[in-house]
Every structure is written in structure tokens, then in C-alpha cells.
Amino acid sequence: MTDFAAIILAAGKGTRMKSDLHKVLHPIAGKPMLMHLLDTVALMGVNRIVVVAGDRREQLDQALEGRDVSTALQDPQLGTAHAALQAKSALEGFSGNILVCFGDVPMVRAETIERLNRAIADGAKVAVLGFKPEDRLAYGRIIADDDGTVRKMVEFKDATEREKTTRMCNSGLLIAHSDDLWPLLEAVGNDNAAGEYYLPDVATGAIARGDKVVVIECEPDEVAGINSRAELAEAEQRWQAARRAEAMADGATLKAPDTVFFSHDTKLGRDVTVDPHVVFGPGVSVADGVHIKAYTHLEGATLATGVQVGPFARLRPGAVMEENSFVGNFVEMKKATLGPGAKASHLSYIGDATVGKDANIGAGTITCNYDGYFKYQTVIGERAFIGSNSALIAPVTIGDDAIVAAGSAVSRDVGAGDLRMVRAEQLVKQGWADRFHDTMKKKKAAQKAGAQKK
The missing domain is CATH 2.160.10.10 (Hexapeptide repeat proteins)
Structure with missing residues (x-):
């Protein structure tokens, strides 16, 4: 069986959460979203895990204490491909399939990851995870044949109008063998509208050199990213349902x-x-x-x-x-x-x-x-x-x-x-309450009369 490692990208600032807590540590069903993902990856018999951190790395280090997980730092933050590359030194000497995923996409299922792994075993050099949402918004697009062979991957802002009509969208998750992943990551450039090093260009680079790249489709809810409190509430609702x-x-x-x-x-x-x-x-x-x-x-x-x-x-x-x-x-x-x-x-x-x-x-x-x-x-x-x-x-x-x-x-x-039985002795003073009430009523009446004279 091929060894398996995971790189989890969690370097974003998470500004839309408006929180002092790192985005991936916000809980779903009482457990931080990062831990949901780590537990899923653990079901795959993972050998090594690296979490790529940036802002508030100390919070991640503290949360991961006691787990067999390494962290790597991305600074400056130059894009998702650049972030994944920061894990290379932590995975030095590792040979096997490597999953690259996102800490704010916590609900991906173990079965789905296994399907990606099988695609590599069946001859693909890179397997990417796609989905078909009702509203495609600004997701990157995957142009693929009916058999899942990927012909092109493109970010929304770089896509042509025709490419934007494509239903298959890119979740960002991918798997490749370490022998292929590191050279492909190192070859990624930033000649695009944002000037960033995009992770999907790993697949683009593999296609350019003639390698087989396939897309595995999953349900949209499985790869829904969480970037705001509203999206966190939606994820909680889906989990609870x-x-x-x-x-x-x-x-x-x-x-x-x-x-x-x-x-x-x-x-x-x-x-x-x-x-x-x-x-x-x-x-x-x-x-x-x-x-x-x-x-x-x-x-x-x-x-x-x-x-x-x-x-x-x-x-x-x-x-x-x-x-x-x-x-x-x-x-x-x-x-x-x-x-x-x-x-x-x-x-x-x-x-x-x-x-x-x-x-x-x-x-x-x-x-x-x-x-x-x-x-x-x-x-x-x-x-x-x-x-x-x-x-x-x-x-x-x-x-x-x-x-x-x-x-x-x-x-x-x-x-x-x-x-x-531990009680004070009960005493009865006959008429005491009546005398008390009479005295207090007279005192209150006198006080009221004095106030009226003033």
C-alpha cells in the first residue's frame, strides 16, 4: 500500500470571521473545523500531516499539541501553491501520495479522499476534486472529458466567457505522488490576474507535460468553504441535519x-x-x-x-x-x-x-x-x-x-x-403579628401626616 501524507493549508488571515480566534479553530458541533479534517484524514491511515500556518500560528501550535502533526510557516503569503510548497521540508524523505487540502473545508469525507487515492493508483499523475454547485459564483472551472480526464483548469478571473459556463468547479483539493507534486509545485508561476501562485496550476503543469489528470466529483456540501460566521452557521446546520x-x-x-x-x-x-x-x-x-x-x-x-x-x-x-x-x-x-x-x-x-x-x-x-x-x-x-x-x-x-x-x-x-432532624425549635407568640402590624401602620400614618404638614 502506498504511503499517504496530507498538507493542510491554514495560513489565511480569516478576516471575514472578525475574530481573535484562528478561522480553522472555530467549532462545528463543538469540535474545531481543523480537527474534523484531521480526524477524517486519520481514517486514511495517514503517515505524515503538515499544517501550513501563517497568521496566528501560535494558536495552531497550541491546538495541535499532543497530535502527531507538524506545522510549517508561509510568510509572505503568495498563494495556495506557494503555501503547499512550504511543507516540503517537513515532508523531507517522504515518498508516497500527498493530499493538499484546506483547513476551512472540513467536511470532506474519507471515502472521497480514497477515491482520489485510487485515481492515482489507476494511473493518473494528479487527481483533483470537483463539484457542481447550483450557483457557480467565482469558483475556478475544470474543463474535462466525459471520462473525467482534465483538459484545462482555470481560475474564474482568468476564464473566458465560454469557460465560465462550465458546470464543474474546482474545490482546490488534489492528490499527487510526492515524486510529481514537488516538481509541479516548484514549476508554478504567477503570470495571472492576481499575481499569485495558484495550486490548480499543479494540474495545469501536469497536463502541459503530457501527464494524465483526472477529476473526481463530490457533492457541493462536502467541499463548502467556511469564511464567515454565516457560512460557519450553515456548516453547523448541515452537520446537525x-x-x-x-x-x-x-x-x-x-x-x-x-x-x-x-x-x-x-x-x-x-x-x-x-x-x-x-x-x-x-x-x-x-x-x-x-x-x-x-x-x-x-x-x-x-x-x-x-x-x-x-x-x-x-x-x-x-x-x-x-x-x-x-x-x-x-x-x-x-x-x-x-x-x-x-x-x-x-x-x-x-x-x-x-x-x-x-x-x-x-x-x-x-x-x-x-x-x-x-x-x-x-x-x-x-x-x-x-x-x-x-x-x-x-x-x-x-x-x-x-x-x-x-x-x-x-x-x-x-x-x-x-x-x-436538624431544625430550630418552633416558637409561637400569640398575637405578636397583630401587635406588630398595628404598630407599623400607626408609625407609617404618623410619618405620612408629618410630611403633609411640611
Whole structure:
């Protein structure tokens, strides 16, 4: 099998994004668009990856830390062919096919890249990726025979009126073997309207020397570039639509699909029901038979079989709900485990806690886990009952089958089977409220009379 490398061009300033964040680091479904592309390329068994940076290179270096990816600098920026050539030293000694693609075109599919690779294996010296958009705008054009053999590639501003009528447009992505790519890149000139070194001239140069160049066609959405916030939103919309369709095809019920938003790594089991207006942040795993009710937000949470969540619930990172547990409206969990069959039906905060099997958390219960400096654990035993409006002041342990009376502030451990009631003594002062109201009304009337005399 031929070795495979990728050059990802990400040197543009991204001025249309109007952002301090590098353009290719803006997220789609919670993951930077560059990482979408890197993960796709990784599926191809890539041997080497070079990201060509320019403006804000330090942001890219930081984002790529820990990945087996090199960066190269393009300065000054003289065009896409010039940018690709900056990766040559980072790929010194590499022999194999090289994909040249763009960091702001993140949705290209692995299958499409494989088709480009196969074209090289079948005898083409260069394979380019084309598409046929409804609105061809100012895309470069690919003039090709019916069998995909490319006769000419031309930028829109350099095209004749006849060439501009061509339906096949150039995505900019191409593949060539390293033995061919470097000489072709080095031969690219800048005799064009913009005075830039254009990447498509790699194909033009190959055609000029008699080499076979072919075009592989893909869907327009796959190679849609992202240059503005509006285009980023459109890419998010397309990604979400595809993910919703995938979820339903895999056996989940989405009652109002357009209102459900997934993260790039959301995992759903079969027979999961998702009500309207549910948002999945990163790191959520949902097992079979779970019901997630409306207006629930989940992030970094794990839900086992038969769990019910919501409506209006929030599960934060580290929330674990075991089999058949239940969280109701206006309940928040963070770094907490709710044991099998345990439930917190409404209006509670459960943080840094372990709740045992079949325990019941009453409305208004709070695990007071933070003293302003450190976090502490609350442990609630199996079948324990925590009465409404209770404050469990961590670190504290509530034993199996224990009961905490409603309205208690518990700061010491409660033994298994014990009742803990922590309340102030209720005093009754008969007539006190009536006397108070009379006194205050007279005082207010006197104050008003004095003001009128003035």
C-alpha cells in the first residue's frame, strides 16, 4: 500500500470571521473545523500531516499539541501553491501520495479522499476534486472529458466567457505522488490576474507535460468553504441535519428533530427518545431505552439503560446515571453518580456526590460541596430518603435506609437506619403579628401626616 501524507493549508488571515480566534479553530458541533479534517484524514491511515500556518500560528501550535502533526510557516503569503510548497521540508524523505487540502473545508469525507487515492493508483499523475454547485459564483472551472480526464483548469478571473459556463468547479483539493507534486509545485508561476501562485496550476503543469489528470466529483456540501460566521452557521446546520438523520436511522426517536442539537461525539443507543429542545454538549453517552425530556442540556454525562431525564434538567461533566434512575425538572448534576433506581424528581443540586440504589432526593435538596477553596464529597446510601429543602454539608455520609427530615442542614454523618432532624425549635407568640402590624401602620400614618404638614 502506498504511503499517504496530507498538507493542510491554514495560513489565511480569516478576516471575514472578525475574530481573535484562528478561522480553522472555530467549532462545528463543538469540535474545531481543523480537527474534523484531521480526524477524517486519520481514517486514511495517514503517515505524515503538515499544517501550513501563517497568521496566528501560535494558536495552531497550541491546538495541535499532543497530535502527531507538524506545522510549517508561509510568510509572505503568495498563494495556495506557494503555501503547499512550504511543507516540503517537513515532508523531507517522504515518498508516497500527498493530499493538499484546506483547513476551512472540513467536511470532506474519507471515502472521497480514497477515491482520489485510487485515481492515482489507476494511473493518473494528479487527481483533483470537483463539484457542481447550483450557483457557480467565482469558483475556478475544470474543463474535462466525459471520462473525467482534465483538459484545462482555470481560475474564474482568468476564464473566458465560454469557460465560465462550465458546470464543474474546482474545490482546490488534489492528490499527487510526492515524486510529481514537488516538481509541479516548484514549476508554478504567477503570470495571472492576481499575481499569485495558484495550486490548480499543479494540474495545469501536469497536463502541459503530457501527464494524465483526472477529476473526481463530490457533492457541493462536502467541499463548502467556511469564511464567515454565516457560512460557519450553515456548516453547523448541515452537520446537525446529517447527524439527526443518522440518529433516527440508528433507532432513536427525535420528536422535533430540528430542535435537537448534537455534539461531534454524542453516542445514542437504540430506542432512545429525545423530546424537543434538547442540547448535547461534548462527551455524552446514552444507552438503550433512555428518555430525555424537553429543554434538557447534557454535557460529559453517561446515561445507562432505562434512565429518564428532565424536562428542564442539566447534567454537567461527570454526571453518571445508572439503570432506571431518574432526574426531573430543574435538577442539576455535576461529578455525581445516581445509583440504579435512585431519583431526584425536582429542584435539586447534586454535585460531587454518590447516591445509592433506590435512594430518594427530595425537592430543594442541595449537596453543599464547596467551601470557597476545596470541593468535598457527599455519600448517600442505598434506599436513603432525603427530605425536601435539605442541605447536606460535605464531607458527609448518609447511611443506608437513613432518613433526613425535611428542612434539615446536615453537617455530620447519619448512621444506617437513623433519622436526622436538624431544625430550630418552633416558637409561637400569640398575637405578636397583630401587635406588630398595628404598630407599623400607626408609625407609617404618623410619618405620612408629618410630611403633609411640611
